[in-house]
Structure formats: structure tokens, C-alpha cells
Amino acid sequence: MTTTHSAVRGDRPLIEVAGLRKVYAGRAVVDDVSFTVGEGEIFGILGPNGAGKTTAVECVEGLRVPDAGRVRVAGLDPVADHDRVTEILGAQLQESELQAKLTVREALELYAAFYPNPADWRPLAERLRLTDKLGTRFAKLSGGQKQRLFIALALIGNPRVVVLDELTTGLDPRARRDTWQLIEDVRDSGVTVLLVTHFMEEAQRLCDRIAVIDKGRIAALDTPAGLISRAAGSTVMSFTPSAPLDEEALRDLPALASVEHRDGRVTLGGTDETVNAVITLLARHQITAHQLRVSDATLDDAFLDLTGAAQS
Amino acid sequence: MSTTTATLVRGRGANSAVLRSEVRLFLREPGSLFGVMVFPPALLVILGSIPAFREADSGPAGLRLIDAYVPITVLLPMIVAGLQAMAPVIAGYRERGILRRMSTTPVQPPALLGAQMTIHGVAALASSLLSLAIGRLAFDVKLPQQAFGYLLALLLSVVVALSLGALVSARARTAKVASAIGSTVFFPSMFCAGVWLPVQSMPTALANIVELTPFGAAAQAMNQAAAGDWPSWSHLAVLAAWAVVLTAASARWFRWE
Numbered sequence: 001m002t003t004t005h006s007a008v009r010g011d012r013p014l015i016e017v018a019g020l021r022k023v024y025a026g027r028a029v030v031d032d033v034s035f036t037v038g039e040g041e042i043f044g045i046l047g048p049n050g051a052g053k054t055t056a057v058e059c060v061e062g063l064r065v066p067d068a069g070r071v072r073v074a075g076l077d078p079v080a081d082h083d084r085v086t087e088i089l090g091a092q093l094q095e096s097e098l099q100a101k102l103t104v105r106e107a108l109e110l111y112a113a114f115y116p117n118p119a120d121w122r123p124l125a126e127r128l129r130l131t132d133k134l135g136t137r138f139a140k141l142s143g144g145q146k147q148r149l150f151i152a153l154a155l156i157g158n159p160r161v162v163v164l165d166e167l168t169t170g171l172d173p174r175a176r177r178d179t180w181q182l183i184e185d186v187r188d189s190g191v192t193v194l195l196v197t198h199f200m201e202e203a204q205r206l207c208d209r210i211a212v213i214d215k216g217r218i219a220a221l222d223t224p225a226g227l228i229s230r231a232a233g234s235t236v237m238s239f240t241p242s243a244p245l246d247e248e249a250l251r252d253l254p255a256l257a258s259v260e261h262r263d264g265r266v267t268l269g270g271t272d273e274t275v276n277a278v279i280t281l282l283a284r285h286q287i288t289a290h291q292l293r294v295s296d297a298t299l300d301d302a303f304l305d306l307t308g309a310a311q312s
Numbered sequence: 313m314s315t316t317t318a319t320l321v322r323g324r325g326a327n328s329a330v331l332r333s334e335v336r337l338f339l340r341e342p343g344s345l346f347g348v349m350v351f352p353p354a355l356l357v358i359l360g361s362i363p364a365f366r367e368a369d370s371g372p373a374g375l376r377l378i379d380a381y382v383p384i385t386v387l388l389p390m391i392v393a394g395l396q397a398m399a400p401v402i403a404g405y406r407e408r409g410i411l412r413r414m415s416t417t418p419v420q421p422p423a424l425l426g427a428q429m430t431i432h433g434v435a436a437l438a439s440s441l442l443s444l445a446i447g448r449l450a451f452d453v454k455l456p457q458q459a460f461g462y463l464l465a466l467l468l469s470v471v472v473a474l475s476l477g478a479l480v481s482a483r484a485r486t487a488k489v490a491s492a493i494g495s496t497v498f499f500p501s502m503f504c505a506g507v508w509l510p511v512q513s514m515p516t517a518l519a520n521i522v523e524l525t526p527f528g529a530a531a532q533a534m535n536q537a538a539a540g541d542w543p544s545w546s547h548l549a550v551l552a553a554w555a556v557v558l559t560a561a562s563a564r565w566f567r568w569e
Contacts, residue, residue: 061416064568083418093414096409099333101340106333113329114417157417 012075013160014039014192015060022055029055032123033069033296039160042183042193044207046200048307052216052308053196054094057163060194061091061140065295087116090159092150094166094196100139104130104149107138108156128152128182144175151179155186162186163194163282180205204299211277214307224299231302233269239289240265246285253277257305326352326419327426334427338435344397348435352388353363353442356381372512373539379454380510382447383534387505387527389439390469393432394477395494395501402428402478404487412569421568429474436470465533468551472526475558476501482566487512504528511535523547526554 013036022030030052037043045053048277058064059071062085064080065132071078098107108121125131126147133141141149147167154162164183168176183206187193197203203210204224210226212220220227228234244268250259254277268274275294282289336345359365360378371377402425405411413423447453480497484490502508505527511519512535522528529550533543541565 056444063412063415086416086418089415089416089424093409093413093416096413098410098413099337099405102333110329110333111417114326114419116418153413 012039014036014041014074014132014193015043016070016072017056018070020056020059020071021067022052022059022064023067029216030059030066033211033213033216033218035211035218035221037161037192037194039192040187041189041208042195042206043185044203044210045194045196045213046203046210046303047198047213047219047305049198051213053198053213054165055196057165057196061089062086087157087196088160090154090157090162092147092154092162092164092167094169097146098138098149101137103135103137104141104145105134107149108134108152111153111156117158119156119158121156124152124155127185129178143170144172147171147175147179152184155191161190161192161194163196164297167195167197168199168202176202179266189274197291200303210299212303212306219306227306228297228302230300231257231297231305233301233305234297235271235294236267236269236273236292236301237275237292238265238267239292241282242288242290243285245281245287249281250269253281253300265291269301327423330423331427331430333463334431335428338431340399344393344401347392347396348389348432349439349442350441352385353446355388356385356400356443357450360447366451368421371389371512375512377510378447379538380506380512380535382443382453383509383531384506385447386440386445386466387438387469388502388507389443390473391498391527392506393436394473395480395498396491398428398432398474398477399484399494400487400490401482403484403490404483405427406481406567406569407486409425409569415568423512425478428544429478432477433470433474436473437466440466454538456534456538458542461537461541461543462534464548465507465530465537465551467501468517468555469527469530471555472530472551472558475494475555475562476526478562478566480557480564501525501527504531524550526551526558529554 015037017036018034020030020033021028027037033056035043045056047053055064055184059066060073060078065079073085077083078089090294102110104125105110108125114119114122125134126152130145130148130152135144138146138149147170151164151167154164167183168179171179180202183193183195195203195206207224208228209221209223211218220230222230241264250256250266250268253270253274255271255273256268258267258294260267268278268306330332343470359381364370365377365381368376371380394460405424411424414424444455448455451506476497477494481490484493504511504522504525508512511522511528511531519528531548533547533551536547538541
């Protein structure tokens with residue numbers, strides 16, 4: 001039953017973006033970006049600063065009018081049907097504030113009054129650990145408390161989609177982890193999440209699928225695991241050889257993506273094939289590999305590889 | 313209940329929630345409260361306490377000076393409300409992304425602008441009434457003899473003051489800039505309203521110029537209405553023209569982000 005249900009839901013993506021283009025001063029900030037987000041998915045948009053991530057999601061939120069392309073949220077046009085989209089889409093914006101002297105309780109009550117079927121703000125405040133800050137004015141909140149309040153405000157209208165832009169920027173590691181847990185809870189309660197981030201760890205931990213955006217274009221779109229295995233150096237091997245290695249022989253290794261020497265230590269990026277070839281090479285020359293480490297590349301490595309390729 | 317009705321009812325509820333919230337915030341701004349509600353009536357009380365201001369024929373056109381100063385302190389709170397209090401608030405709301413945040417909700421930012429104008433307009437009018445009452449009760453200043461003419465000039469002045477404030481907040485990128493521009497416009501506006509020298513006492517050449525400014529025209533229209541005459545159409549026309557131009561200009565240049 002459940003499978004059938006989710007298959008039916010999967011037929012109609014909640015967010016559809018096709019051929020999106022946005023130009024500022026003659027420069028395409030977002031260029032031919034297309035993706036879909038299924039209901040209940042956590043979809044990440046990952047990219048370096050200035051890549052056009054925020055502009056792309058602002059088109060989804062209806063804050064900007066695309067120059068070309070099609071955007072739909074639950075079948076609605078965020079610009080033409082702005083009123084109806086705002087009822088089902090909750091947003092946390094990068095760099096937005098509230099009135100300095102508005103208290104947390106007042107902000108929650110105010111925003112709850114905006115929506116047709118708002119969530120009860122009390123349990124929401126509790127979940128976001130804001131209960132003992134209800135009487136505190138916005139200007140007196142810490143960065144983390146402000147972020148938690150914005151998450152609460154994004155959820156207060158009982159939305160079907162939340163768009164979170166640079167959610168954990170400025171949070172300490174502990175608060176960041178708490179926030180991740182919260183996003184997972186939100187998704188588990190059936191809300192679709194569109195997440196903009198430049199933190200690899202965050203994207204890898206949370207996202208079902210990720211669109212890597214670089215210079216306004218989608219450089220790759222896959223699951224985190226898919227992105228990592230797609231990158232040229234998906235396996236990383238490092239060791240300290242007991243004798244100098246022949247550079248020529250190293251360069252001829254199959255599927256080699258990168259070589260790095262530092263303080264007598266060699267770090268190679270490649271695939272399993274590369275690793276096997278290195279072991280054979282070392283054995284043939286009777287060289288011992290001290291402190292041998294083989295690990296999967298992280299999303300970090302994949303990201304640098306993907307965006308680096310787009311640069312050259 | 314149809315969807316449209318539901319939307320309307322909800323819209324009204326949401327707009328009144330915005331208004332209530334902004335009223336609360338206005339009451340937390342001691343500077344604005346003082347400038348709009350306390351400063352103009354206090355000025356009237358101080359001037360009225362000077363015996364020379366209450367002597368017969370101390371003012372222009374056979375009036376006592378205190379008589380001449382009532383319309384001035386009636387205009388003053390509007391200038392403070394529009395330029396000093398409201399303009400930086402709205403510019404700050406835009407600068408800090410509060411308007412943007414609101415445009416992602418079913419309530420759109422014009423609700424916030426509407427609430428700000430309502431609050432500052434009502435506060436200014438309340439302060440004006442307070443000055444009229446103080447003049448009448450404490451200093452025996454006659455209430456305006458031509459009440460409708462006075463009210464018309466008063467309402468046009470509120471529109472001018474609020475649209476002037478909106479225009480300043482439209483052109484200023486930040487709350488700081490709005491404060492600076494607001495102050496720059498504030499002092500000439502006070503001068504034209506006659507705070508330093510009642511318009512009737514100004515030399516003719518200067519008065520002719522001042523009467524072309526919105527608050528100069530307003531002051532003259534209110535002086536005439538206070539004396540029992542219907543205000544000159546020329547003064548009302550100048551006020552109305554400013555109201556139209558300033559409203560159109562602020563609507564034309566206002567940016568939500």
C-alpha cells in the first residue's frame with residue numbers, strides 16, 4: 001500500500017523547474033536550470049557563493065520573476081498564483097530579520113494569523129527550544145535563536161514545502177547538528193524540503209538528491225552517493241613509501257585523477273582499479289607503504305571536482 | 313462560506329493582526345512617541361506660559377501670539393510623524409528584509425505599509441486634537457470658527473506628511489539615510505509651518521514663497537479657517553497638488569526590496 005501510495009505521489013513532483021533563466025545586467029545568474037522535487041523529498045541545491053542558488057530558489061518562492069523557463073509549486077505558478085503558493089510554501093530567507101522589538105511570542109502569533117490553517121505555535125516553539133525565549137525581543141536573540149525562530153515561522157503555516165536558504169550558516173556545530181535533526185523530523189512529518197547550502201557535510205547528511213549549481217548552471221544532479229562515485233577521484237589512497245616512487249610509473253596508473261606529494265607522503269585520487277594497480281606497483285618494486293589509508297572520497301572532493309571541471 | 317469570503321475574512325484578520333502588532337511596536341518607541349505626542353503640545357504649553365504670548369495684539373493680524381501658535385503646533389506632529397518617525401521605520405523594514413520576508417506569506421508587505429501610515433496618521437491627528445484642546449482650555453484660544461475648512465486642511469496635511477515620509481523611505485536605501493534625509497526636510501518643513509515665525513508675520517515676499525510649500529499653505533489655510541473664513545482655494549489647491557504629487561512619486565519610486 002505504502003509503496004503504491006508513494007509511487008502515485010512520485011508521479012507528480014511537488015516542485016517543477018524547467019529551463020529557468022534569470023538575467024541581471026546582461027549576465028545570466030541562473031541559466032537553463034531544471035529540476036523536480038518529489039513530495040516528501042529533501043532536495044539540496046549546493047554550490048559556491050554567487051553560483052545563483054538563492055536566485056533560483058527565489059524564483060520558486062515567487063520573489064523573483066524568471067526571464068525564461070517554467071516554475072510550478074504543486075502545479076501553481078509562484079508569480080501568477082502568488083497568494084495560493086504562499087499558503088503552501090514556508091520560507092526561511094537568507095539575511096532577513098524581524099522588527100527589532102517584536103518578541104518571539106508576538107512573532108509566532110503574528111505569523112500564525114497570516115495563514116488559513118496555522119500550526120499551534122506552542123508545540124512548535126517547544127520543538128525549536130524557544131519556550132524560555134518567548135518574551136525576548138528579536139534584537140536580543142542570539143544567531144542560533146534567530147535561526148530557530150525563522151525555522152518556526154517557515155513551518156507555522158503548516159506548509160507542504162519549506163525552502164531553507166543557508167539555514168545553518170552562523171550556527172555553532174552543536175546547533176547545526178540539532179537543526180539537521182529537526183529538518184529530518186520535518187521531512188518525516190510529510191513536508192518537502194528544498195535546501196540551499198554550501199556545506200558539503202550538511203548536504204551529504206540530509207539530502208535525498210542534490211543539484212550542484214556552478215556559475216548559474218547545473219553541473220550535476222544526483223544522490224549524494226551518486227555524485228561522489230561520479231567524481232573522477234572517488235577513492236582516495238594515501239601512504240608514506242619506504243623508498244622514492246618512480247613518477248612516470250605513478251602517472252601511468254589507470255583511472256588516476258590526482259597525485260599529491262607532501263612531507264614524503266603520497267596521496268592519490270582514483271578508483272578501486274587505481275588502488276589495485278598501486279599495490280601491484282609497490283610489490284613489484286618491493287616498496288613498503290607505511291600508514292596506508294584507503295577511503296571513499298567525500299562530497300567535498302566530488303564538489304571540488306565537479307565545480308573545478310566547470311571552471312576550465 | 314465561499315472561498316472568496318473565506319479569503320476576505322482571513323485577509324481582514326491578518327491585516328488587523330499586522331496593525332495590532334505595529335501599534336504595539338510604535339508604543340515601544342519612546343523617541344517617536346515623544347516627538348509626535350508630547351513635543352508639539354509641550355511646545356504650546358511652554359509658549360503659552362510666557363505672559364508676552366498672551367498679551368492682546370502680541371501676534372499678527374490682531375491675534376495674540378498664542379492664537380497664532382495653535383495651528384502651528386497642530387501641524388507639527390504630522391511633520392514629526394511622517395519624516396522623523398515613519399520614514400526610518402519603513403526604510404529599515406526594507407533594509408532588514410522584513411518586507412521581503414512578509415512577501416513570502418499570504419499577507420503582503422503593503423499591509424505593513426498601510427499599518428504604519430494608519431498608526432502615524434492617527435497618532436498625529438490625536439496630538440493635533442490635544443493641542444487644540446490645550447489651546448482652548450488652558451489659554452482661551454477659540455476653536456476653529458470654520459470647522460469644515462479647518463478639518464479639510466488638516467486631513468490634506470496628514471496625507472501630505474505621510475506621503476512625504478513614504479517618499480523619503482522610498483528613496484533612502486537604509487534607515488540611517490532615511491533619518492538623515494528626514495531631518496533635512498524636517499527643519500524647512502517646520503520653518504514653513506511657522507514654528508520660528510508664524511507665516512502671517514513673515515515679510516510678504518517670504519510668505520508668498522512659503523505659501524507654495526505644503527506646510528506653509530496648510531498653515532495659512534488653517535489660520536483662515538481658525539478666524540472663521542473658508543480657506544482660500546489657492547492654499548487648498550497648493551496642498552491638494554502636493555498631496556497628489558507626493559503620493560504619486562512615492563508610489564512610483566517605492567521599492568519593496
